[in-house]
Amino acid sequence: QVQLVESGGGLVQAGGSLRLSCAASGRTFSSLAMGWFRQAPGKERDFVAGISRSGGGVTNYADSVKGRFTISRDSAKNTLYLLLNNLKLEDTAVYYCAAKNGSTLGSHPDEYDYWGLGTQVTVSS
Numbered sequence: 001q002v003q004l005v006e007s008g009g010g011l012v013q014a015g016g017s018l019r020l021s022c023a024a025s026g027r028t029f030s031s032l033a034m035g036w037f038r039q040a041p042g043k044e045r046d047f048v049a050g051i052s053r054s055g056g057g058v059t060n061y062a063d064s065v066k067g068r069f070t071i072s073r074d075s076a077k078n079t080l081y082l083l084l085n086n087l088k089l090e091d092t093a094v095y096y097c098a099a100k101n102g103s104t105l106g107s108h109p110d111e112y113d114y115w116g117l118g119t120q121v122t123v124s125s
Contacts (some may be wrong), residue, residue: 001114002024002026003025003026004023005022005023005116006022008020008119012122012123014125017084017086018121019083020097021081022080022097024097025078029054032101033103033104034098035050035051035106036050036097036098038095038096039094040092040093045096047062050107051073054073054075060105065084065091069084089123090123092122092123095118096118097115
């Protein structure tokens with residue numbers, strides 16, 4: 001089992017920045033591929049960014065966040081990060097951290113085995 005706890009969400013003005021964190025426990029963090037998803041009210045849970053297990057160094061992003069968001073991981077701290085820059089109103093959502101067994105990246109929620117409870121990001125004008 002893997003436990004994931006997100007933090008760092010909040011209210012920010014358009015154009016601002018936030019850094020989300022996801023603390024992992026219960027299994028060897030470095031062996032898991034990780035991802036961030038988001039879900040706005042009334043919408044499906046969408047892929048935001050993914051990162052391969054430690055040592056792989058491969059990342060992928062949704063087109064809507066490329067060039068603005070950066071995913072990273074710190075295996076010494078068992079923590080996943082998502083840096084959100086130049087935030088837009090449409091980035092408002094609950095952001096979820098997810099982990100998957102295996103080394104390959106995933107961009108669909110069904111590919112992930114473990115989920116956090118989410119952290120709210122609200123972007124205001």
